[in-house]
Amino acid sequence: EGVQPQEYTVIKMELVAPFPDKFKVLEGKKVFLAAATLRPETMYGQTNAWVLPDGKYGAFEINDSEVFILAHRAALNLAYQNHSRVPEKPSCLLELTGRDLIGLPLKSPLSFSEVIYALPMLSILMDKGTGIVTSVPSDAPDDYMALHDLKAKPAFREKYGIKDEWVMPIEIVPIIEIPQFGNKCAETVCLQMKIKSQNDKEKLAEAKKQTYLKGFTEGTMIVGEYAGRKVQEAKPLIRTKLLETGQAIVYSE
Numbered sequence: 001e002g003v004q005p006q007e008y009t010v011i012k013m014e015l016v017a018p019f020p021d022k023f024k025v026l027e028g029k030k031v032f033l034a035a036a037t038l039r040p041e042t043m044y045g046q047t048n049a050w051v052l053p054d055g056k057y058g059a060f061e062i063n064d065s066e067v068f069i070l071a072h073r074a075a076l077n078l079a080y081q082n083h084s085r086v087p088e089k090p091s092c093l094l095e096l097t098g099r100d101l102i103g104l105p106l107k108s109p110l111s112f113s114e115v116i117y118a119l120p121m122l123s124i125l126m127d128k129g130t131g132i133v134t135s136v137p138s139d140a141p142d143d144y145m146a147l148h149d150l151k152a153k154p155a156f157r158e159k160y161g162i163k164d165e166w167v168m169p170i171e172i173v174p175i176i177e178i179p180q181f182g183n184k185c186a187e188t189v190c191l192q193m194k195i196k197s198q199n200d201k202e203k204l205a206e207a208k209k210q211t212y213l214k215g216f217t218e219g220t221m222i223v224g225e226y227a228g229r230k231v232q233e234a235k236p237l238i239r240t241k242l243l244e245t246g247q248a249i250v251y252s253e
């Protein structure tokens with residue numbers, strides 16, 4: 001990674017009880033998939049979470065009552081940023097893989113869906129952010145294509161034991177209007193560039209650049225508390241609110 005530290009907003013996606021057997025040691029705690037994002041203003045459009053099936057994760061005590069599921073490396077960084085029950089030391093209650101997380105029902109801040117599910121994305125890097133990504137297919141080309149692959153390929157769903165009901169009802173939620181790109185800019189750009197799947201790395205990198213810049217400089221919020229305001233104005237306001245209400249934390253690496 002670069003020399004400049006990256007500051008993420010980590011969104012607390014709460015695991016809905018009752019927990020599966022493997023997670024019983026966590027009962028009585030508030031357990032979250034901790035997703036690192038650079039776009040907190042897009043959280044209205046969350047449709048699911050992404051995990052790497054073969055990725056190694058852990059359930060870490062952040063304080064006396066809260067547990068975050070994320071990559072070990074991120075837990076160590078968080079411990080040095082005042083987010084561990086034991087100062088400067090990660091406290092892991094349970095070792096997990098991405099496969100253990102697939103299908104977990106979650107409640108995530110600002111999402112219009114009451115419950116969303118953790119699903120597999122193969123392009124997740126375990127050495128970036130927390131290794132958990134929240135999915136906003138309206139505005140993130142990676143998310144759009146990963147969802148597209150799951151919907152279009154029954155064999156892919158079967159391989160990871162994914163129930164149709166976790167995927168097929170998902171609808172893309174328009175949240176930001178961008179001139180010339182419409183209100184589902186990730187879809188617009190992926191179609192324009194004829195991107196075939198989530199493995200189309202080079203094209204996706206280009207699509208990300210285009211949408212990221214456009215969204216920030218020319219986008220207008222069309223939902224939520226700041227509907228009608230520019231993304232540039234709404235972003236810090238939404239971020240501050242998520243932090244102040246305890247629905248997110250700051251994480252740097």
Ligand code: A2H
Pocket residue numbers: 006036037038039042123124125126127128129130131132133134135136139140141143208212
């Ligand atoms: B972003 P940067 Cl709507 N592996 O959040 C792969 N991707 C990861 C990741 C990991 N370990 N950790 C975070 N990310 C994603 C929202 C979003 C994002 C939108 C549009 C663009 C966008 C919803 N997904 O990112 O390399 C997360 O997805 C495009 C840059 O540190 C995070 O923000 O710049 C972004 O990549 C961080 O990427």
